[in-house]
Amino acid sequence: MVVGVGVTAFYTTTQHHTLSVSVFLLNRKTTGSLKIIHERYDPKKNSSQHEAYKNSFEEALKYNEGLRPHLSKIADDLNPLRAQALFEAIPEEDCGVLDIVGRPEHLVVTTIAVPPMAIRPSVEMDGVSNEDDISMKLMQIVEVNGVLRQGLEKGLPITNLMENWDFLQTQCAMLINSDMPGVPPQHQTTGRPLRGFVQRLKGKQGRFRGNLSGKRVDFSGRTVISPDPNLQIDQVCVPQHMAVVLTYPERVTVHNLDKLKLRVLNGTALWPGANFVVHPDGEKTFLKFGDRRKIAADLKVGYTVERHLEDGDVVLFNRQPSLHRISIMAFKAKIKPFRTLRFNECVCSPFNADFDGDEMNIHVPQTEEARAEALHLMGSIANLPTPKNGGIEISATQDFLTCAFLVTAKDTFFTRAEMCLLTSYMSDACDPVDLVAPAILKPLELWTGKQLFSMLVRPNARTRIFLNLEVAEKIYSKKGEHMCPVDGYVCFRNSELICGRVGKSYAVVLLHML
Template sequence: MVKEQFRETDVAKKISHVTFGLLNANEIQQLSHLHVVSKNLYNQDGHHKPVQHGVLDHRMGTSEKDNSCETCGKGLADCVGHYGYIDLELPCFHIGYFRATIMALQTICKTCSRVILPPEVKQAFMEKLKRPMSYLQRKALRKKIYERSRKVSICPYCAAYNGMVKKCGLLKIVHDKNKSKTESPVLIEPYLNALDHNKEIEALIPKNLEVLNPLDVLQLLQRIPDEEVPLILMNNEVGKPSDLIQTRILVPPICIRPSVVSDLKSGTNEDDITMKLTEILFLNDVIQKHKATGAKMSMIMEDWDFLQLQVALLYNSETSGIPLHMMPKKSTRGFVQRLKGKQGRFRGNLSGKRVDYSGRTVISPDPNMRIDQVAVPEHVARILTYPERVTKSNIQFLRELVLNGCDHHPGANFVQQKETHLKKFLRYGNRERIAKDLKYGDIVERHLIDGDVVLFNRQPSLHKLSIQAFFAKVMPHRTFRFNECCCNPFNADFDGDEMNLHLPQTEEAKAEALILMGSKSNMVTPRNGEPLIAAIQDFITGAYLLTQKDVFFDRAKACQLISSMLTGIDSTVRIDLPPPAVFKDELPMVPTTSQGFSSNLAIVGGYYFPARRQQ
């Protein structure tokens, strides 16, 4: 399908700013179409239908070509997918915001939830926050507030003791009340008398650590006064501190976690994210059952730890510090793994990706090519096609291409009719009839021909000059050939280098490529204005040897050199040869009629040299 040109609307709009925030439980519910509650994937009735309110419910979209979405009724190609949500039985820490949670807790009192700074210091920081700041300035200020908060032991508002808040094991936060050696924590006072008489029990005195579970942290963060939220460097309008703790998670659409039908065994292979979501739902059910039956607190705490781990692995499957008994049996790919690294969305699918209408082969030098030309092998030109719309001016040309078919260059591979959008493959069928029935508005996918604009690229593409636009010239043989002067921007040499060629698919793309990326528009580097496309190596050597004072050419050689220089539009230009530098009568005389030699040449040892001018 040909890409339609982008048409701008008449309404002029200006984007003032972009803000990123946290999704709260209400926003997640508004975003979703479905409450997911069932841990089963398919009904057990033999029809292999997804369970209603399950992770594969078709109201969240579809991953199969023969099924349509039950929310919007569209097929796989058109439905963008719809979200669902899962309510967690107990709140969990977010693995991505875990460090931010610890910093927020260190800044506030663990009893009254006020920011722990003295009133005058707090006022000074609030004044600074009112000024417009860059990201780095805000980051530096956040660090300052955090450092000042760490030094305050007694809350100025409720006189409660506050110590260090730190990570302890996997997704656990502890509040250390033993921060100050001078203070005597309440819980270990009975041991102090015994310590005077027996110094050996010092190591046995329990540390006064208070474990802050996600439920405690959620209640603390909810009680932070709205006017003090800016001191945690958060914005109330886009995300509150309590949103750092998860009580509800989004279930992504099915189209980004498709089920793959297996040929080897009956059933389907489910995506890692689908399986992780079913585990979370299973643990939800277990916790619910244990709470209902009044199970031991230790069992519920263990289930809670498992639930936290599964939620963490859903987002980042490379979470470190997992205890051996909780280690997953096989590694999976979480959301973080889908985005980061060489195979992730940004580097693997956006910055560089596999594309259609491209070719790749070895490069060779060809000094006869213009600096804006690349020689494309005929084999490549028959496969790369351009969708040309039939108009009054080109219908005869396109009819000839349709008659040539797929295997003769220049030809065409497909014809798409305007009314039916039916695509016909020209290797089969009656080409004469198809050519005769060609109408205005039909689209002919013709072969690449001379003069087409192509993009030429060599990896690694280190700067914008590593990909440039050239005019194609279809030639025999199997390599891409271009002028050696153009090697510099690509950092190319001819010791086996390969290069990529892309054929833009619209007139708009061709025009943009030529104006913005054309090799003639990029002859100097934008870095410092140095010339990039210039004569190199054998060009300079050749020019030096040609212009020596003792170098003379006979008429035939001079004509050959001149004809090599005249290419393209200059190939039909008439040249008047200047008189030779040296004249001498021929010895012996050679008849001009039979041999066709000029009368100003002499035969010496079988070679023709310009004779000396007679004095």
């Protein structure tokens, strides 16, 4: 059996083994899905050869005058056998010139591999065995091949043989790709298209996207996302409902023995608790049914406790489709109630995420090595610039930019109570904030929005951050710089905002400096 599937270029040699591929490549055309025609006798391109070839039909025209109208359409049918013969005629030294690895005749399929039954199982239903599409197609190929072999032995008419030959070509091609265009209706054995190898691999339900990239795994979760501006850009809020299912195997040491005993006592339902205790010999105890008090009392160094996810644990955060490297990054978990995954909206850009119903995945690394690699190589802090062109991907956006622009206006003032309240919002209550002297003393102490923003950059004297930069914002009038009429020129001196309304340009430049 010789099957010509996907043959697209042909070659011939002269007696001196010179290359003459160009004639075939220029004058070939595809008719239908499988047939390739060589327009060797096209009267517009080679009139003398066409006339000579027409004259060779004079004898046939004596017996069948109906051939005459079709002589102008003479073409050379490059069937698979001819293609294989042309490929075999290529000498070995010319294969290097054509940059072909191996022999070119191997491009023509002459043998079809039969896949194992594991990927084409028979399904028995109501006492009837339903064969897989691949099995049905292989049966048809074997049957037609047998008919061709018997036809050659018995000398059947050439018309019958060619019909079976074309049917064999189509069935072999449909085994690979059943959605092939141009398949004759008489070659469609069923009303619906069968699933070939290509259909099993491509698409959302195919092997790659459905079973490899999107397979179901342990220690992962998926739910709707929502914004939380109070989270840091390296944090993701994990619902407590997920945290009691997702676990991390923490080995018991002298430093964490007391903590893990409390986790074991809390059990599987109460967060923060634990689900399993693994003994050094590999024995595993499920805390839902065991005596937790006894298990906690027997806990020793060397045991492993599969505890619930807790604050600070490293998780991988991913949004599909994962189109580039930063579609999956590492974050630190923050366990909170309710049912959505939450993160700072400044991190939406790398994921191309919005909050109109998007869902995202989290994965919990299970070893210390995996956690360390994820945090340092895939952490959001380590991936602020995009690998595409070095531009900043994670920066202030939406409400953050609007607030910064409004707060740093020239006519924005705050009382002492408002100033203290806003600075408490900006701090994490760990480091003290030095309240600077007010800009206006009488008749009421007032602080400007620029002073508030300066305190955000450098909250107290012990903070050794001295920011110095000048940048023109989008609203800059291009005259006056520091005395711009619309206050569009931002200037920082030793972490103090001297002039300008902070916008997106400042946020991007600041992140570049950091």
